[in-house]
């Protein structure tokens with residue numbers, strides 16, 4: 001599978017949120033590389049399901065802090081809840097051996113990266129950058145995030 005490339009136009013300028021998005025990309029690519037290794041998939045999935053909870057909370061704080069419109073916060077948060085539940089269900093199905101391959105998990109996560117991070121989160125990026133707080137993530141992080 002082609003790795004999911006980090007797109008610098010997704011940077012909000014909030015270094016914590018941006019680094020978290022980079023890490024989520026890296027975790028997804030690790031999962032794809034581990035497609036034939038169920039133990040490694042489980043390890044990364046467990047980590048990812050906790051990591052996204054922290055990420056969603058951080059992103060929701062940023063929305064509140066940067067005055068993202070309330071209606072947009074509500075619908076974005078509802079989307080976060082839906083994704084959290086979706087990951088949880090996939091982890092349980094995988095753990096119970098109900099999935100015969102890793103394809104449905106990877107497909108779910110690829111869709112999430114594409115439609116949530118690359119589309120929904122972009123609305124927040126535009127909003128935060130519009131407030132003038134944008135700063136690029138330092139290069140060593142952008143090009144080489146630390147391994148788990």
Ligand SMILES: [Fe+2]
Nearest residue numbers: 021059117121
């Ligand atoms: Fe996000």
Ligand SMILES: [Fe+2]
Nearest residue numbers: 059076120121
């Ligand atoms: Fe989000």
